[in-house]
Amino acid sequence: MNRRELLQCAAILVSGVSVSRLGFSLSDEQWTYLANAPDYIARTPAYLSPSQREIIAVIADIIIPETDTPGAIAAGVPRYIELMAADWLNDQERGIFDAGVAYMETAIPEEYGLPFVQLNPPQQLQILEAMEAQASDSSWYELGNVQRDFVSDAPFICQMKELTIWGFFTSEVGVTQVLQYDPMPMHFDGDTPLGPDDSSSPEFLI
Amino acid sequence: MIAAQHIDFDAIVIGSGITGGWAAKELTEKGLRVLVLDRGKNIRHGTDYLGEHAPDWKAPFQDKPDRELFAREYPLQSKNYAFSEFNRQFWNNDRDNPYISNPEKPFEWFRADAVGGRSLLWGRQSYRWSEQDFKSNSDDGNGIPWPIGYTDLAPWYSHVEKFAGISGQAEGWPELPDSEFLPPMNSFALERTIKQRLAKKAPDLRMTIGRSAVLTRDHNGRSACHYCGPCHRGCSTGSYFSSQSATLPAARATGNLTLKSDAVVERLIYDEQSGKITAVQVIDANSGERHSYSARLFFLCASTVATTQLLLNSGSDKFPNGLANHSGALGQHLMDHLESTPVVGIFLDDMDRYYFGNRPNGSYIPRFRNLPGQDADSEFLRGYGFQANVLRANWKMAYNQKGFGADLKDALRKPGFWIWALTGFGECLPRPSNRIALDHSKLDRFGIPQVSIEFDWSDNEQAMWKDMNQQSARIMKAAGAVFYQGMGDTNTAIGGGAIHEMGTARMGNDPAQSVLNAHNQAHDVANLFVTDGSCMTSSSCVNPSLTYMALTARACDYASKQLAAGAI
Numbered sequence: 225m226n227r228r229e230l231l232q233c234a235a236i237l238v239s240g241v242s243v244s245r246l247g248f249s250l251s252d253e254q255w256t257y258l259a260n261a262p263d264y265i266a267r268t269p270a271y272l273s274p275s276q277r278e279i280i281a282v283i284a285d286i287i288i289p290e291t292d293t294p295g296a297i298a299a300g301v302p303r304y305i306e307l308m309a310a311d312w313l314n315d316q317e318r319g320i321f322d323a324g325v326a327y328m329e330t331a332i333p334e335e336y337g338l339p340f341v342q343l344n345p346p347q348q349l350q351i352l353e354a355m356e357a358q359a360s361d362s363s364w365y366e367l368g369n370v371q372r373d374f375v376s377d378a379p380f381i382c383q384m385k386e387l388t389i390w391g392f393f394t395s396e397v398g399v400t401q402v403l404q405y406d407p408m409p410m411h412f413d414g415d416t417p418l419g420p421d422d423s424s425s426p427e428f429l430i
Numbered sequence: 431m432i433a434a435q436h437i438d439f440d441a442i443v444i445g446s447g448i449t450g451g452w453a454a455k456e457l458t459e460k461g462l463r464v465l466v467l468d469r470g471k472n473i474r475h476g477t478d479y480l481g482e483h484a485p486d487w488k489a490p491f492q493d494k495p496d497r498e499l500f501a502r503e504y505p506l507q508s509k510n511y512a513f514s515e516f517n518r519q520f521w522n523n524d525r526d527n528p529y530i531s532n533p534e535k536p537f538e539w540f541r542a543d544a545v546g547g548r549s550l551l552w553g554r555q556s557y558r559w560s561e562q563d564f565k566s567n568s569d570d571g572n573g574i575p576w577p578i579g580y581t582d583l584a585p586w587y588s589h590v591e592k593f594a595g596i597s598g599q600a601e602g603w604p605e606l607p608d609s610e611f612l613p614p615m616n617s618f619a620l621e622r623t624i625k626q627r628l629a630k631k632a633p634d635l636r637m638t639i640g641r642s643a644v645l646t647r648d649h650n651g652r653s654a655c656h657y658c659g660p661c662h663r664g665c666s667t668g669s670y671f672s673s674q675s676a677t678l679p680a681a682r683a684t685g686n687l688t689l690k691s692d693a694v695v696e697r698l699i700y701d702e703q704s705g706k707i708t709a710v711q712v713i714d715a716n717s718g719e720r721h722s723y724s725a726r727l728f729f730l731c732a733s734t735v736a737t738t739q740l741l742l743n744s745g746s747d748k749f750p751n752g753l754a755n756h757s758g759a760l761g762q763h764l765m766d767h768l769e770s771t772p773v774v775g776i777f778l779d780d781m782d783r784y785y786f787g788n789r790p791n792g793s794y795i796p797r798f799r800n801l802p803g804q805d806a807d808s809e810f811l812r813g814y815g816f817q818a819n820v821l822r823a824n825w826k827m828a829y830n831q832k833g834f835g836a837d838l839k840d841a842l843r844k845p846g847f848w849i850w851a852l853t854g855f856g857e858c859l860p861r862p863s864n865r866i867a868l869d870h871s872k873l874d875r876f877g878i879p880q881v882s883i884e885f886d887w888s889d890n891e892q893a894m895w896k897d898m899n900q901q902s903a904r905i906m907k908a909a910g911a912v913f914y915q916g917m918g919d920t921n922t923a924i925g926g927g928a929i930h931e932m933g934t935a936r937m938g939n940d941p942a943q944s945v946l947n948a949h950n951q952a953h954d955v956a957n958l959f960v961t962d963g964s965c966m967t968s969s970s971c972v973n974p975s976l977t978y979m980a981l982t983a984r985a986c987d988y989a990s991k992q993l994a995a996g997a998i
Contacts, residue, residue: 261488291836293843304492312491352834360832369830374494382830389829389842394486394493402843403824407483409657409787414618414820418784424824424845425785426486 263396269306272325278341279328280305280384286349287388293402296392304391305384316376317383324380355381399426439465439688440993441727442710444695444740446470447547448975449962449982450731451673451681452590456986457729458686462993465688465723466681469715469736470544472691473520475674479664481516489515510540510929512551512662520544520551520664529735530869530882537764537885538926539735545691546674547733548929551662554643554670554790555817556596557972558587558607562802566857567968570811573763573860576967577939577948580607586980586987593680594671594979595649597791598641606638606796606972613646614639615791618820619783620848624909631908635798640791640817643671643976652676659788670790692716694876698728698744698753698958706957706998707753713876727957727993731982734764734963738866738934739881741945741960754935754952760945761934764864764883765969768814768856768891769928771918773902775911777848784822784845792819795852795905797971799897810893814856814971816902821849852905854898854917855928857971859888864925866934885925895921930974932963950985957998961985 272280281302288296296302309321332340332351340348363369364378364386375382392398399405404425440462443453454466473479486493496515500508507513507521522541531537542548561580568575584607591610599614617639628635644661647654652668652675661670668675681687692715699709699722709724730737738761744753752760797813799805823846831841864886868879887895899917906914925931938944941953950965952958961982963974970977992998 261484263487264490264492265487286834288839289835291839295839308491308494312494312497314497349834356832356834364830365832366830374497386829389825390494391492393825393829393842396485396487399485399487402839406786407485407658412616412655412657412785412787412789414616414621414783414785414789416784416786418782418845422784422845423843424822425788427821427824427826 265300265303269303269310271306271310276325276329282341283384284388286352287385288392294397296388299392299395299397301388301391305387308387320380321383439463439725442723442725443729443731445732446545446673447733448549449978451677452979452982453729453731453986454681454687455677456983458681458684460990463686467690467693467695468545469694473544473546476666479666481663482666484516506538516663529880532884535884535886536924537883538924540929546672549672550664552975555973556641556643556976558609559970559977560605560607563970566812573968574938574943577937583980586984589983590979594643595645596641596643597646599638601638603636605801615646615789618785619780620777620820621793623779627910628908635795637793637795640794642791644790645669657787661790695740696878700746700753702748707955727989730960731962734931734934735866735881737960737962737964742868743878754945754954754958756954757942757944759936759943761866762862763860763933763936764866764885765858765860765933766925767928767930768858768894769923770854770898771922772851772853773917775850775906775914777850778912792817810890810897812857814854814894814898816852816854819851823847823849852902855971856894858969859890860933860968861888887921892921932966932969932974935960935964936967937965938967949988950981959985959989
């Protein structure tokens with residue numbers, strides 16, 4: 225158990241024990257699960273080449289940059305994308321992903337004279353925006369496309385946005401440093417003030 | 431060969447879900463030595479709720495569904511809103527435990543596979559039936575009359591509510607009798623806004639906070655809710671009612687409980703001479719070994735489909751069409767609630783208000799159609815209620831928007847509009863053509879014939895859907911939605927989808943038309959009681975679990991007295 229994991233367990237334990245008089249505590253099994261279950265992104269991906277990895281990182285960083293809060297890089301999103309590409313995408317989706325990576329790796333330098341990662345940020349953004357404009361007919365952009373279903377024929381740029389955004393807002397960094405996270409609220413108040421700059425809380429199904 | 435273990439129990443309870451847990455508690459507390467059998471794996475309360483409080487970043491794929499695994503082993507169960515990697519261990523493996531659903535008349539059987547059954551996974555909404563609900567069959571001639579009325583059950587509602595702990599607001603409405611309530615949960619600002627608007631623009635409607643088996647204060651050794659959100663992962667503080675948190679511990683405390691998990695009951699053994707059940711034949715789900723256990727009293731609490739399967743599979747010379755089935759009603763009159771697709775309304779009120787904590791409960795608009803003395807011109811019988819839930823849109827509902835960078839990040843991290851969603855639950859008529867049978871040509875891994883289920887909606891439910899569609903539109907407008915997505919005019923519900931299946935071993939006064947009498951006792955077999963959803967003579971439109979609890983406690987009281995008097 226590393227320090228971060230210990231602190232996380234301790235935080236959950238303390239908030240439970242201090243408020244619940246009837247002895248809330250994590251069982252040994254839960255403790256073990258929470259403490260020892262590695263983060264999904266703790267595994268080392270081996271799907272992309274180093275140069276492809278750089279491309280993915282730059283795209284993720286453009287989608288969710290560091291601002292006054294951490295961005296996709298600090299949240300380990302490039303690693304998430306690579307793991308998901310290797311283990312979660314189906315053959316059709318992986319084919320689109322691979323073709324997209326190949327396009328970024330080979331077609332972009334031919335057109336711009338430099339590898340994607342060496343272009344200046346406005347050029348990089350322009351390329352992604354052009355890809356998005358071209359993808360805008362995809363059903364990925366439809367209002368009803370949320371939550372469970374991944375759009376299997378969604379273009380590469382949509383895959384990158386979905387995996388980046390999902391990977392970020394379900395990461396420890398995204399949830400605890402960007403959203404309003406309290407794993408043990410202890411009460412419910414449905415009428416609290418919301419400031420113009422406040423973040424939302426992670427959603428739970430009821 | 432059957433390896434007989436000559437252990438005698440006073441009573442055997444089959445199933446450990448909502449009703450099995452209650453039967454275990456009531457019977458052990460009356461001094462009976464009780465064996466509870468569950469086919470599911472042993473889940474220890476708290477200890478084995480491995481997904482409880484686990485954050486998304488620990489989950490495989492950070493909680494994107496494991497599509498390959500789910501499609502291979504949980505193609506049906508994974509369709510359920512409550513199913514995720516955080517509680518997959520509670521659910522039935524569809525590949526290992528198949529059943530047959532007629533594709534022309536499909537039925538979805540959502541099923542647990544753990545001690546505690548679906549009490550671990552239920553939605554916890556708890557409503558009493560009204561006086562009118564028990565009279566509906568005799569009033570309009572569908573089905574057969576109930577052998578009991580509201581006043582028979584009212585004291586037993588109180589009995590189970592006081593133990594289980596139901597939070598809610600007393601309202602004094604005849605169509606939705608009050609329970610013995612713990613304090614109600616707090617409301618969202620938007621709910622108060624909507625309630626005020628409805629009072630003005632749709633005064634025929636009533637709306638109250640959801641009545642939920644979630645504790646709002648410490649109760650009977652269980653903790654008040656800590657509002658972490660996803661109850662269905664299990665709750666180690668016991669803040670929602672389940673067999674695991676409440677009834678089984680109470681039964682255990684008497685010293686009279688023996689509980690066996692992984693125990694698949696194959697059949698009940700009927701003795702022609704005594705006219706009673708003498709034993710159950712059980713298959714160990716892991717080893718495949720067969721055992722039989724004998725007792726004086728038998729309670730079937732295995733859930734509607736499984737209980738029906740077991741009775742059908744326990745036929746004998748005396749009962750060629752299934753145990754206790756001289757009436758022929760066994761397996762027929764399968765009902766489920768007509769659950770609408772959610773009607774989703776968008777609201778721009780109270781945008782500067784937010785919430786703290788995750789309230790595991792919504793609000794409720796009770797039945798307002800076809801109440802006594804009204805709606806004589808309506809095109810359907812009986813009625814429906816709406817469950818209403820508030821959500822504030824967040825990144826998950828907007829990640830497929832255009833854009834990049836700081837602006838996108840900002841838009842995603844901030845709350846969006848308010849959502850208020852209505853889901854209708856309508857009463858389903860009992861009809862013989864909706865039925866459960868055995869298919870002897872298809873055996874499961876234990877050699878037990880699989881159940882084959884046929885279900886479709888009657889014209890009444892089709893007309894009810896259309897009415898729900900119209901009324902939900904009226905409600906959304908009156909509530910002040912700036913936009914709403916309706917449920918459509920065409921019924922898209924699939925039977926079983928509401929997970930309120932019931933009715934296949936119904937109660938009734940007439941032994942020629944019903945399986946059970948007014949005390950959930952089989953007409954044909956004095957020491958056999960059935961108290962899960964299969965006993966239901968009609969379906970009402972409110973969530974059924976509280977009624978199952980009350981019926982179980984009432985039947986246990988009767989059965990134990992009959993046993994003591996030597997009548998069983």
